[in-house]
């Protein structure tokens with residue numbers, strides 16, 4: 001669900017015509033008001049992904065890509081697209097309409113003043129949903145400390161300096177640590193693969209593509225390349 005501007009180019013629309021357009025541009029972020037939907041199991045961790053502090057996101061109210069200033073939890077898109085997981089493309093309706101999140105209730109595409117008023121308030125984060133006593137929490141905290149997006153962005157900024165080699169190795173260490181931790185938690189601790197993007201955010205390897213970089217495995221060793229560069 002995306003907020004683009006205060007008035008739709010389709011104006012003078014004054015009510016929802018169920019075109020489904022808002023549901024095809026990304027799922028909503030969850031807010032404290034949506035806790036009850038989570039408690040009742042309407043929306044579950046496998047339906048969500050986390051955006052971590054410093055991660056590049058499209059700030060739709062601002063209309064630009066910028067590092068996120070705070071954590072967010074959002075409903076995933078369908079595989080390979082931004083279409084909300086709960087959007088029924090044939091019927092053009094919401095599969096959880098009676099329990100749709102607060103942002104979806106507030107959005108009126110012909111006048112976005114209501115959504116703009118609540119959009120940035122009381123956002124839920126994974127830390128609201130996974131308490132300090134939860135066994136996985138220590139892995140989340142360690143991962144955040146070791147693999148923060150801010151640190152990765154700082155290291156990427158050094159790639160054009162004389163410290164480039166050291167910075168590249170540090171980035172690859174972060175990727176390796178994260179990949180190993182995610183694999184270990186699934187294989188040995190029994191965590192569900194589909195919960196990982198909620199618990200730890202999207203993999204760093206994915207985030208690196210937003211900087212024009214990709215990680216490749218060259219003869220058993222990870223290496224960093226500009227996207228599209230075939231070694």
Ligand code: SF4
Nearest residue numbers: 023084086087094104
């Ligand atoms: S939860 Fe429902 S209303 Fe909200 S974006 Fe997804 S399909 Fe649309």
